[in-house]
Amino acid sequence: MSGLYIHIPFCVKKCNYCNFHFSTQFKYKPQLITAIGKELTLRKNELRTPLESIYFGGGTPSTLTFEELSHLFTIIRQHYDISQTTEITFEANPDDLNEEYLTFLKEQTPINRLSIGIQSFIDEDIDFMNRTHSAKDGITCIKLAKSLGFDNITIDLIYGGQTTTNERWMYSLEKAISLDIPHISSYALTVEPKTAFEAQIRKKIISHIDEERQSYQFEILRKKLTEHNYIQYEFSNFGKENFFSLHNSSYWKNKPYLGIGPSAHSFNGTNKRSWNISNNIQYIKSLENDSLNSYEEFISEKDRFNEKIMLGLRTIWGINILELEREFSSDLMKHFYKELKFLEADNKVLVNKNIVTIHPHSLFFTDGIIAQFFFVD
Incomplete structure (x- = not known):
């Protein structure tokens, strides 16, 4: 069984901690969606086994219009064996998941798992990270998604940031538990190169990360979620029984996967890894000429x-x-x-x-x- 990852490299706003490949400029978005569709077609024979999972990541996949997402699914159905695909995950920002968008995802696509970038249920934390939503947005979209029939939901939570006190961290965890979310991915805030946080720390606008507090909040995380029947099946991932991420588990178990879109990585399951160029314009231009600007290496x-x-x-x-x-x-x-x-x-x-x-x-x-x-x- 194989996995398919599709990278949607657009965000409305740049989060202070993020160093993933994306753009806040949407000028070339139509051309890039066309290019992603072409790459899906060009690489249709690379996977030798049926798809077990599909994952739309980013960036922010919920910046896709109904027409763009439908277009990509049409191509996937044409060229890939999805007869055994049991998990299709879609990353989204809370403020994108209004009733119209969620109804479209539920009724017009095969998406059956939502990954929602909550990060915190405290507005001060959310503002500090430069996110686009509010704590209220997060709660509202989760309740709405559940009411429309999405029962397989995962959220991201970040701990150990400069504004995240132990009390605030406990509140966010208790809120997630009260909302009956079956899967939580939780990460310690890290300061990556070329991010706003890195620049702010270098200029002494904000303080360095308190690693002792991060360690303490990690133990709060483990204790609290374990008490409520979450299983820590991977260092940063906690799922209730039967709600582990199939797609991410395939990475940890060295299964083959195909990565589509600028900066996306692929692995053949044995000894070869490849990755696409991290430049939207160059990615588009190469696929306009029916080729792919990418790199590969054989793993020693x-x-x-x-x-x-x-x-x-x-x-x-x-x-x-x-x-x-x-x-x-x-x-x-x-x-x-x-x-x-x-x-x-x-x-x-x-x-x-x-x-x-x-x-x-x-x-x-x-x-x-x-x-x-x-x-x-």
Whole structure:
């Protein structure tokens, strides 16, 4: 089974934390949607298995008009096997999800999962991030989506920001729980290069991130959601039973996926990765000439090893030692066992029936533990 990702690189406004590829200029949007449709057609034979999931990400997919989204689904149905597609996710901003738009998604498209960029239920946090919606917008659109029959909803929440006190963080979590949202993706605020936050910190307009507070809020997150029957199946993702993200799980399980649109990445499931140019105009021009401006690389054994460690240890499924032994050389396994011995002794990882997972007490330090396993020449 495979996944299909479609990148819609437009946003009404730039969030202060975001370094994804997008544009706030909509001048070339019609041409870009045409180009995405052409790329879907040109690459129709790359996936060898039926689609298990489709994911519209961005950017902001909810900037698409009814006609644009219908056009893309027409092409997908023409060229891809969606007979076994069980999850179709659509990212959206709360202020886009009015009754007319939600009714269209429900009645005129096969979309069955909404990913709503809430980020917080506190207006001060939302303003700090430079989002376009309000806390009231977030609550309203969730209630409306549920009333129209969308029961598979995930929201994003961000913790650890300069305005997010422990009390505010607890309020946002309790509000999400009270709205009976079955899946929550929650991320610590990070300061990425070339973002507004990075510039503001450099100019001392705002303070640096308080990592101790982030660690404390991470533990609040885990405790609160676990108490309400959410399962932390990946470091940043919490889902109730039967509501794990199929599409994102395919990334963590190294399944093949096809990425369509500027900056989108693809993976063949074994040893090749490719990605499209992160420039809307150049992307459009190349597809006007029936070609694709993209790059590719073949993944070395060392990099495949590191990726398998990184992806596996972020999830409850962990790393299967027997699978590693079948896939990788004795030199890599010698390194693995050496690091495993130290990390297990320090109670940073657990080993149970040949499965390695992060120790619950060390989850906030997952990235550092993963780095210790990495094989570096």
